[in-house]
Each structure stands twice: as C-alpha cells, then as structure tokens.
Amino acid sequence: MADVFIALVHYPVYNKNREVIASALTTIDLHDLARLAATYELAGLYVVTPLEDQRRVAEDMITHWCQGWGAGYNPTRRQALSLARLARDLNEVKAHIAEISGREPVLVATSASEGVKPKAFSEMTPLLAGARPLLIIFGTAWGLTEEALADCDILLEPIKGRTEYNHLSVRSAAGIILDRLMGRI
Amino acid sequence: MADVFIALVHYPVYNKNREVIASALTTIDLHDLARLAATYELAGLYVVTPLEDQRRVAEDMITHWCQGWGAGYNPTRRQALSLARLARDLNEVKAHIAEISGREPVLVATSASEGVKPKAFSEMTPLLAGARPLLIIFGTAWGLTEEALADCDILLEPIKGRTEYNHLSVRSAAGIILDRLMGRI
Numbered sequence: 001m002a003d004v005f006i007a008l009v010h011y012p013v014y015n016k017n018r019e020v021i022a023s024a025l026t027t028i029d030l031h032d033l034a035r036l037a038a039t040y041e042l043a044g045l046y047v048v049t050p051l052e053d054q055r056r057v058a059e060d061m062i063t064h065w066c067q068g069w070g071a072g073y074n075p076t077r078r079q080a081l082s083l084a085r086l087a088r089d090l091n092e093v094k095a096h097i098a099e100i101s102g103r104e105p106v107l108v109a110t111s112a113s114e115g116v117k118p119k120a121f122s123e124m125t126p127l128l129a130g131a132r133p134l135l136i137i138f139g140t141a142w143g144l145t146e147e148a149l150a151d152c153d154i155l156l157e158p159i160k161g162r163t164e165y166n167h168l169s170v171r172s173a174a175g176i177i178l179d180r181l182m183g184r185i
Numbered sequence: 186m187a188d189v190f191i192a193l194v195h196y197p198v199y200n201k202n203r204e205v206i207a208s209a210l211t212t213i214d215l216h217d218l219a220r221l222a223a224t225y226e227l228a229g230l231y232v233v234t235p236l237e238d239q240r241r242v243a244e245d246m247i248t249h250w251c252q253g254w255g256a257g258y259n260p261t262r263r264q265a266l267s268l269a270r271l272a273r274d275l276n277e278v279k280a281h282i283a284e285i286s287g288r289e290p291v292l293v294a295t296s297a298s299e300g301v302k303p304k305a306f307s308e309m310t311p312l313l314a315g316a317r318p319l320l321i322i323f324g325t326a327w328g329l330t331e332e333a334l335a336d337c338d339i340l341l342e343p344i345k346g347r348t349e350y351n352h353l354s355v356r357s358a359a360g361i362i363l364d365r366l367m368g369r370i
Contacts (some may be wrong), residue, residue, distance in 0.1 A: 028213060032354045039346035039353055076352045161224035162367060167261045168224055169217045172360030175353065176368070179361040182347060 003043040003101050003133040004182065006174065007093050008033055010049040014142040023141040025054045027061050032171040033138075034080035040178045043101075043133065045084045046093045055086055062086075090137070090148070097133050105135040109152035110177055111143055112166040118157040121180045127154075128181060136177070138170050188228040188286050188318040189367065191359065192278050193218055195234040199327040208326040210239045212246050217356040218323075219265035225363045228286075228318065230269045231278045240271055247271075275322070275333070282318050290320040294337035295362055296328055297351040303342040306365045312339075313366060321362070323355050 008029060011022035030047060037045045047058050062081050064070045071078040087093045090107075097105045106127060111118075127134060137144065137152060149155060158166060159176050168176070193214060196207035215232060222230045232243050247269050249255045256263040272278045275292075282290045291312060294300075312319060322329065322337060334340060343351060344361050353361070 028354075032357050035350075035353050036346075036357055038350040039344070039348060041347035076350070079350065080352070159224070159364070159368075161221075161364075162226035163224060165220075165223040165261070165264065167265070168220050168360065169213075169356060171354060171356040172217050172221055175357030175360040176364040179344070179346075179364065180368075183344075183361070183365075 002128055002130050004040070004128070005044045005046065005093075005097055005105065005133060005135045006033060006037060006042060006178075007046040007048050007087070007090065007135055007137045008170070009090065009137055009139050009144060009148070010054065011051075011089070012145040012148050013139045014145060016142055018142070020145055021141065022049060022051050022054075025049065025057050026140070027057070029140070029170055030058065030061065030081070030084060031077070033174055034084050036175055036178055037083045038080040040182045042083065046087045046096075047084060048087050048090060048093060050088045058086055090151070093135060097135060101133040103132050105133040106154065107152040108134055108136045108154045108156055109144060109149050110136065110138055110156050110173070111149065112158050112168070112173070113143070114158060115149065115155045118155045120157050124156070124181055138174055140170060187313055187315050189225070189313070190229045190231065190278075190282055190290065190318060190320045191218060191222060191227060191363075192231040192233050192272070192275065192320055192322045193355070194275065194322055194324050194329060194333070195236075195239065196274070197330040197333050198324045199330060201327055203327070205330055206326065207234060207236050207239075210234065210242050211325070212242070214325070214355055215243065215246065215266070215269060216262070218359055219269050221360055221363055222268045223265040225367045227268065231272045231281075232269055233272050233275060233278060235273045243271055275336070278320065282320060286318040288317050290318040291339065292337040293319055293321045293339045293341055294329060294334050295321060295323055295341050295358070296334065297343050297353070297358070298328070299343060300334065300340045303340045305342050309341070309366055323359055325355060
C-alpha cells in the first residue's frame with residue numbers, strides 16, 4: 001500500500017474572475033481534512049500557502065489543538081491535526097515527501113471540471129498498491145491554475161453525482177474522493 | 186428511484202457530556218449539505234431546530250442566497266440552497282414529506298457508532314429503488330439521542346475508513362454516505 005498524502009492548496013488558484021490569487025485560509029477545512037486523514041490512514045496533510053500571516057493563523061490553530069488547551073479538550077482532534085504540516089508551495093511538499101518516504105511522490109490533481117485525459121477512480125488501484133507515495137492535491141477557491149494542473153502527473157476524474165451540478169465544498173469532495181480511493185481497500 | 190431527503194438535526198442531540206441539547210447552527214453545514222443535495226439530486230434538505238433565534242439565522246442565510254444579494258453573486262449556491270427548508274422537529278419533517286410525496290418516509294439514521302443491527306450500505310439498494318421516500322438523518326454535535334435513533338426505521342452502518350478513527354465532520358460524512366448510496370446508481 002502506497003503512502004498517501006493530501007495537500008490543500010491556497011496558491012496558485014483562480015478566483016471567480018479566473019485571476020490567479022492566494023486564497024484565504026478556511027480553518028474548518030484544516031479540521032475536516034485532518035479528520036479525513038486520520039480516518040483513511042493518510043501519511044500527512046499539507047496546508048500550502050506562501051502568505052506569512054496565513055501561515056501564522058494555521059500554525060496558531062494547529063498548535064492550539066496539538067499542544068494547547070484544545071489538545072486536552074479534544075484528543076481526537078489533536079490526533080487528526082497532528083498530521084497537518086505547513087508548506088510554502090508544492091515543491092516544498094514534494095521535497096518533504098521525498099525526504100521522509102525516500103521516493104518522489106506521484107502528483108494527483110483533483111478538479112471539479114473535465115480535463116484532458118482524466119484517470120478514473122478505478123484506474124488508481126495499481127498506484128495505490130504501488131511503491132511510490134501519492135500526493136492528492138485539492139485546490140481551494142475556484143481551483144488550481146492550469147499551470148499547476150499541468151505540473152501534476154495525473155488528473156483524477158471529477159466527482160459525478162446524479163446531476164450536472166459540480167460545486168461541492170472541498171470538505172465534502174475530499175471525503176468522497178478519499179472514500180472512493182481508499183474506503184473499500 | 187425513491188425520493189431521497191436529508192435532515193440536519195440540531196435537537197435532540199448529545200453534547201460532549203452526553204446531555205441532551207439543542208446544538209447551535211453552523212451555517213457552513215447548510216451550504217455544504219445543500220451543495221450535496223444538488224449534486225445527488227435529492228428532493229430536499231431539512232434544517233431541524235426548535236430554537237426561534239436559530240431559525241431566524243437559518244432563514245436569513247437561506248433568503249440571502251436564494252433571493253438576496255447572494256442569489257445574483259452565486260447562482261449555483263442559490264440552486265443548492267433553494268432545496269433547504271426549516272422544520273421544528275422530525276415529526277414536522279415526516280408530515281411535510283408525506284404531504285408532498287403522498288407516502289410516509291422511511292427514516293434512516295446515521296451514526297458514527299456501531300448500533301443495534303445496522304444496515305450495510307449495500308443493503309440499501311432495494312429501498313433506494315422503492316416507492317417510499319427516504320429521509321436520511323444526520324445528527325450534529327455528539328449525535329442523535331438514543332430515543333431519536335429508536336424512532337428511526339433503519340440505522341445505517343457507520344463509515345469505516347482504514348482506522349478506528351470515527352470523528353468525521355458532518356460535512357465530510359454526509360458526502361461519503363450520499364456517494365456510497367447514490368454515487369454509482
């Protein structure tokens with residue numbers, strides 16, 4: 001079974017007008033994705049933002065729940081958020097995974113839109129059973145830029161429900177994607 | 186295909202000390218569950234709370250996104266939140282569904298804990314193909330009270346990931362449950 005990491009990326013992403021921005025941190029996303037990481041036995045969650053003030057917010061929050069008052073109040077939250085680490089960009093994430101896993105990760109982008117040659121969830125099985133770590137990347141705001149998507153090795157197919165509606169929150173989408181990939185292994 | 190409704194229940198639920206409380210509304214839950222409802226073609230989302238001030242918060246929020254400034258700013262959010270309705274308790278929800286669907290709903294409770302004789306996700310197929318509407322119930326805080334669970338027709342098995350950790354957010358859990366039930370039909 002491959003080591004699986006996830007990254008929540010705040011830069012580079014699009015805003016509503018398709019301008020490239022660094023999005024604001026949403027602390028509830030960190031909680032929810034960390035709880036998913038604990039549920040699906042992930043090797044780690046990276047919170048990616050280059051903005052110093054946003055890094056401080058994330059650090060304060062993670063410290064509160066892992067070492068501060070929150071750690072005693074809710075040990076299960078400590079367990080989840082102890083999987084979270086900060087990174088300035090995806091290169092830093094890749095380098096960190098390579099250092100701790102001994103191999104370069106396969107970068108798996110997720111998107112709500114149909115892209116070029118997306119991989120079906122069912123096609124991921126060999127990679128999940130492989131030796132290289134996987135890094136599953138979730139964009140915030142209006143999604144990862146095309147340039148960032150192009151740097152990934154694989155684009156995962158979008159979640160299709162029963163309608164054309166494709167505007168899930170990253171909190172729900174990440175749950176569905178991780179469950180489809182790893183909920184029945 | 187049965188009409189499927191979901192309910193987000195704020196009373197009666199347990200707090201951390203297993204006291205029965207009415208939990209506070211978390212507006213992001215309404216957004217996320219409404220977006221799931223739009224994705225999986227649900228017949229509606231009920232926000233259940235008996236507290237008048239909390240009902241006003243929910244009403245203001247839903248009106249903002251369905252008719253106010255938000256409706257023009259983000260039409261996909263309007264589409265999702267137009268599926269949301271308020272109810273004071275589960276009896277009101279049952280009566281409303283019976284009125285609009287012509288049949289009493291089957292009440293399906295969800296829980297993070299193992300209960301008595303839970304139904305597996307795979308066993309839900311006949312009900313999903315049946316004539317009676319389904320109401321899938323999500324508790325907030327530390328979950329639905331035992332009394333409320335006992336009033337349901339079916340208890341769905343808890344989500345099992347790859348560990349014993351069973352502390353997902355309702356935003357992620359609802360996504361995973363709806364996808365397991367309806368994502369591949």
